[in-house]
Amino acid sequence: MLAAIVAGTVYAGWQQGWLPGEPAEGPRPPAASSGGEAAAPEKPASGLPGQEADGPDGSSPGDADGQEAGTGTEHPDQDASLPGSGPEEEPRVRLAFAGDVMTAGRVEGVVKEYGYDFPFVHAKRWFQEADIAAVNLETPLTVRGVPAQDKEFVYKSSPRTAQAMSDAGIDLVNLANNHSMDQGEEGLLDTFAALRDVHLPYIGAGHDAEEAFTPVLLESQGIKLAFLGFTRVVPEVSWYAGKNKPGLATTYDGMKEKAAEAVAMAKEQADLVVVIAHWGTEKVDFPEDYQRELARLYIDAGADLIVGGHPHVLQGLEQYKGKWIAYSLGNFIFTRAVQPVTWETAILQAECTKQGQCELAVIPFYTELGQAVPLEGEAGQAVLQRVESISEQVSIDAEGRVTHMKK
Template identity: 25%
Template sequence: MFRLLLTLTIWAGHSLTCLSASLTIALTGDIMMGTTYPTPRLPRGDGKYLFRDTRDILRQADLAVGNLEGTLCDKGETRKEGKANNYAFRTPTSYAWWLKDAGYDFVSMANNHSFDFGIEGVISTEHALRQQGIAFAGIAGRSETAVVMRQGVRIGLCALGHNSYTVSHLDLKKVGKLLKQLRQQCDIIIVSFHGGAEGTAQSHVPNGMEGFLGERRGALRQLAHYCIDHGADVVYGHGPHVVRGIEVYKGRFIAYSLGNFCTPFGISLQGVSGYAPIVTVTIDHKGRFQKGRIYSFIQSYGAGPRKQDGKRFLVAHQMKALSETDFPHSDAWIDLRGNIGLIRYTRRSLTTI
């Protein structure tokens, strides 16, 4: 938790703040709690039990963030009708309460399902989130950034996608401009991105541009490093529907994909597609990574993320293996229980902290 040592109010109404200690952020992947389109597929208890195993972790963080895959709306017809390889998600607006109750403070809308029900669905989603006090970002020209205050600390967030209606991560010039604006206003910057090829064969992060169904889905190593080079402190991704590795780059944390977190219907949950981690990241007052942890949860059809006997560290093991293979030069290590720490190099030795 951030603890403020000193806050001086100045004439412009802003604060000059000296900070100590740390800030903990809980990161998750895709959230689609259920859909009423084309026929109702909703969880037991109308959503009451979705986050029962994860609520405590999300609530204890200073900030909990994820990706809202789909819309929060109660009516309307999809614009995707009749198109191949398309799914449309329409979650009841009342389910915004379950996001709040779960502990979420911010969700990304920069994904390929935010416009499943057109601009009416976007407006409905924004209204439902505002009613619960949940911040959001990601739709170009509407909600490109958000700012959240925590104990006097101004945290800027932006969400990037690959669709025409999102703040596109394919346009690095635009991304750089947003980050510059946030850096002028905020103490800490967090970037969410939706990108990468989809499917169980896409667990590794390739070099260069990724594609899926004829779409350019981003050069994600380049994107993540660009964001940190231009002021971001934490970068987290989603979109492939599987988990990927993590990296600490220039002292800042990157998670390349956090997979499916709470997607009980409409998305395959077989094998690694059902891996649903929470990654907590502790940073100092300058955004530098201090430590983290991977909490391993598994999904099955009709339920949210669950603890499973005998699989307490299964997701952490997967992310550890992917991280070591894909990012051998990262400054982070992961142990078999999912703890993440920093590697410190010296001239004579390598030590971990």
């Protein structure tokens, strides 16, 4: 839970184990940094409202609010190991990732009735158990802005969403996607400000191209991590970040080399490089050829883990040169499309070493209207089996642990 690292909060707890099948841990000592803010108290869970079908891609028009988070800034964390607790094990950092998050449209009605913490009441445990948790923020956070023209779905979510994400244990958001500028540059700048106000770093966007392609640098468990966000899906070139122009880090032809350079530079500053990518075709189970090409480009440049989104459905996993690629985590906090396949989602857990080797686990979830709910029993197993069936040389056991199967 990076809020403990960024804001200097006291963080203890973790009665659960981490990856499935691991022994439960006792309380961890507090992590600290230069800040002095106390962690926000957890909010009680609320009930689940009914839901109905929405637009064809699971999206619906809404509204937005915003603020600014710093990028390219390192936030050191003290070692959380207990003194005298036996032989030292290789340090590992525990990461958690989820897909698209937005509180616009009909989701806005849900959070206004049940509270902005409502979407995360079931998922926050997994975010708070992680050292660092990240999601794709699929909306601007603003109360103003000029809506994008010629788009079927245009979002605007309340700036209160930023505090709710932080309270839930989300530590980093990706803004490189096809909705961050739905309310123009004004809405994007407001989003930066909303995130900055709650000490929530962002990647994939900036006040100019230099900032958009600059990693967020974090440290946890003695491991330095760099996070970058890139999108291959924007409606028009005006969304590109440029010299003295706010916008997004894009990877269309002519820009992907810049992304590879950003990855290589990040690797010089960190032990572990994570890329969050927005790409692919909506409601398609398998990655496009260009997704594979970009993933390999990032890994060849130094990335250790790739986590994707945009298709609104789960896509498969595969390894390249020993590095994991998760092509799409689907929707997470979203409206409800008519296609049930868009209701399936997951939290991806990754436990990574300083050398950049990661072990993965998939935690199945179900996307209700404005809330993600864990899937257990036969329904959860069905999701795991489906992800395995659309993955390359991958086995996923009943607890969600992912294994690479050699040919």
